[in-house]
Amino acid sequence: MLWVGTQAGGLNRLSRPGVTAYPVGTGAAQGEVLGLAECPAGEYWAATWGGGLHRGPLGDMALEAGVPELQRFPFLRTVLSLDHGGLGVSGADLIGRRDAQGGDFNVTMLVDAGVTAVCEDADSSLLFGGKTGVLQRLRAGTVEPVPSGNFTSPFMAMAKGKQPGVWVATHGAGLFHWDQGKLERWTTAEGLPTNLLRALHEDAAGTLWIGTSGGGLAWLKDGRIHSVDSSKGLVNDSICPILEDAEGNLWLGSIHGISRVSKGELFDVAAGRSGAVHPLALDESDGMPASECTAAHSPAGLRSASGLLLFSTTRHIVAVDPKQFPATAGTPPPEVRIEAVVADRRSMDPKAAELAFPPGVQEMTFEFTAFNYLKPDRIRFRHRLKEADGEWTTPSRQRSARFSLLPPGDYTFEVNAANEDGRWHETGASLAFTVQPFYWQTVWFRTLAVLLVMAGSGGMVWKVARGRIRHAQERERLARAEAETLERRHEVAHLTRVAMLGELSSALAHELNQPLGAILRNAEAGELFMADPAPDLDEIRAILVDIRKDNQRAGSVIDRMRGLLKRHALETGTLSVAELTGEVAGLLRADAARRNVTLEIKVPDDLPPVLGDRVHLQQVLLNLVINALDALADAALEIRCVSVHARLDASKMIEVSVSDTGPGISPGGLAKIFDPFFTTKANGMGMGLAISRTIIKAHGGELWAENNDGPGATFRFTLPAARDNAGT
C-alpha cells in the first residue's frame, strides 16, 4: 500500500474564496461524514456512518477497501490520528488501530458498544467511550476496564490537554477529567449552562472550550466556568465541533452553519465589558453544500497541517480557509446610501432638499445599498421609520424598504448596514420626508377655521354682553345687535360645520372610496373585456350600468357634504326625527365602525315631526354623536356603544338623547361644558356645545347634559313638536 501525501490537493480548485466542499463517497459507499483525521499531512481520513472509511487528498477521497471488517461493518463514527503515524478508527461495532504508516489495521469487534469518542493515552493505548457511558482502554487488541470509568451518560467528545489525563464531555452528566482513575467533574452546579455537552477543545493557553447542546459555548479557565449563548450574539446554541485558527479565533460548527468568534470578545462578554459577540457566520450562501455540520462525535473536525479548517457535514467535508476571512475588527462597517425613492411607481429624487410625497400616496419604496467590494452579499441591512413605530427591522440582505398608506406627517427613514461580523455603522443613512396632507388635513386650514370661529363667537359674546348692559336704554340698538348676533351665529355655525367635516373626512373618504373603487375596478375590467376580439357586450353593458349607479352613489355622498358646507339662512320646516337621526347615522356609521363603536338608533314610529332647520339640527346631532364617539376612545371594546333615542315627553316636547358608555363628565366639567372655548379634547375648539345650545334655544328647546347611573354621560335636547301633528 502506498499513500502519497499531497499538499491539500483540492485547494487550487476553490470555486469561491474561503469555503470549499469536497464530496465523500458515492453510491453504496456514501454515508454521513462523522469523523475526520489527517495522517500524514495532506492525506485525509473520513469515518462515515454506513459508508465505511474513506481516505485520500481532499476532493479525491476513495473508499479504504483494504480492511474487510470496515467493509462489513461500515457504521463508523470516529477516526483519529495517533502519534508516530498511527491511526485509530471506531464505530458502532468495532474499534481498530494501525500503529505506523503503511501498517495493518488490527480491528477488535465489540458488542453494542456504539463508540463515539476516542483518545490516545500517554502510554499509546486508546481510551474510548460511547453510548454506554463507560470509559475503556484498548491495549494490544484487548479491551480493558479502567478504574472509576463509569460516567453514566453517553460520551460525546474526548480531548487531551496539557495536563495528563483526558477530558470527557457527556450527554447528560456534564464534563469529566479522568486521569488514571482520578476523577473530577463539572456540572450545572459548577456553572455549566447545561449538562448536555457536544464538543471539546483545549487551546494553547490551557482554556478548555466546551460546545454544549442548547446552552451555547462554555469554557473552563483557571478552574472557573463561563458561558455565552445566542442571547449574547452567538449564532447557535448547539455547538460541535470547536476548531481554532492560527489567529486564535474559534470556529464553531452547528446545524445552522459555521461561525467564527473571537476569544477576546467572548472574554469581554463574560466579564461584562461588552454586551454581545459579533460572530462571522457562514452558511449555504458561502458555498456550504448544506448548512448543517453533522459533528456529533469526536473528533468531527480538524485544523489541517496547511491551516485549513475541516468540518464534516452530511455528505461532504467542508474546508474553510481562515486566511480568506481576515478579522474585520479594524475595518469600518459599510456606509449606506439611499439610492432611489419611488412613490406609486414614480421616481423621486432622494437628494431633493425637501422630499415631499403628494397627498394620498399609497406606496413608497426606498432603495439603498452599501459599499463593500469584498463581500457585497454579506452586508445586512436594517431600517426603521422613526415616527411610525421606531423599531428596527430584523437585519436582512434586502436592499429596499416598502411602506404603504402612511398618514400625512413628517417622517425620517433611517437605514443602517452591518459588516459580516455584525458591526453596525455608527450613523447609517437617513432621509427626512413629508407626506403631504389633503387641504382639509392641513394645520393652516384647521387653524383658519378655529380663528374664524373665535373671531365670530368672540364678537357674538361681546355683542350679547353689551346688549344686556345697555338693554334698558338702547332697545333699538339691541334689536340691531341681536340681528347681527344671529348673522354671526350662522357664520360660526357654518364654520363649526366645516371643522366638523374635517373630523369626518376619514369616514367620508371611506364612503367615497367604495363607489370610486368600484368604478375604477369596473372600468379596468371593461377595458380588458374590450380587448377580447369578440367582446362580451352584455357584460360590458352591465359594467356601464354599475358605473353609473356608483357615480350616483358618490354624488349623493358629496351632496350630503355640500349640504353641510353651504352657508345657509334659517329655513324652518317640519322634520321627521327618524330621518334626521338616520342621516346623521349615515354620515357617522363608517366612523363608528372604524372605532369599534356600536351606534344604536331608537326612534318610535309614531313620533310626531319637529319644527326646525334641517342643517342646524343635523349639526347639533352630529356634534353630540361625535363627542360621544370621542368619549369612547379609551373605553373597553365590549362596552363601546353610543345610543340615540327619541321620545315624546310629558309636556309634549320631543326629547332626543345621545348616550355614551365612556368615562362621563367630571363634576367641574358639567357646569362648564356649554361655555365657549371649554374643551377636554386635544384638538377641540370648545365651540361645538356652545353653538349647539344656541341653536337648540333658537328652536325653542333646551340642551343639557347629565352623567348616567352606569358608565358614561347623556346629552338631551328638546324640540317643540310641529303643531299640525302635535295634537294627535
Add this chain to the structure above:
Amino acid sequence: MTSPLVYIVDDDASFLTATSRLLRVSGFAVRTFPSAAEFLARRDAGAPGCVVTDLHMPEMDGLELQAALAETGNPLPILFLTGQGDIPSSVRAMRGGAEDFLEKRAPKEMLLDAVKRALARDASDRAARGRQRAAAARLESLTERECEVLGFVVRGLLNKQIADKLGIGERTVKLHRTAITTKLGVPSVAELTRLAQAAGILP
C-alpha cells in the same frame, strides 16, 4: 389538483361585483361573499387559493376573519383592502401574516400582482404542508408504542432511559428501534430526527 380560487369578501355589493369582474377577466377563478361569516361557512374548505377582503365590515371585520381563518387547517393568504390608510390595523394585519395591504383604489397592476403573489405563497405553503403530511404518513405505519419510543429516541434518550420511562425491558426497546428503522427505512438517529421534525413531532 383543483385550480386556485380567489375568494373576495366585501359587504359592498357593487365593489364586490366590480372586483370579481376584473379578476375574472384577468384570468383568475373567483368566488364572492358578502360577509366574512358567509365565506367561512361556504368556502371550499380544502381548496387552494387566497382571500381578498375588505378590512372594515359590519359584524365580522377583516382582522377577525384573518384570526378565524388562521385556526382552520387551510390558512389561505389574505390580502386586505381598505378605504383609507389605517396604520394600527395594517400593522396588526401584517403581524397576523397578511399577504398585503392595499387601498381600494390602488391601480389594477398592484392588485393583480398582489393576488399573484398570494396565490404563489399559498402554493408554496401548501407544498410545505404536503411534505409534513407525507412525513407524518410515513410515521403512521408505526404502532403506538413505536411512536412513543421514536419520540424518546429523537430527543436523545438512551435505550435504558426509554425502558425506564415506559416500564419495559431494554431489549424490547431495542426491538422497537429495529422495527422503527426497518419500517421507515431510515438508518441513523440524525435522519430519524429530521423525519420527526418534518412530521412536526419535534419542534
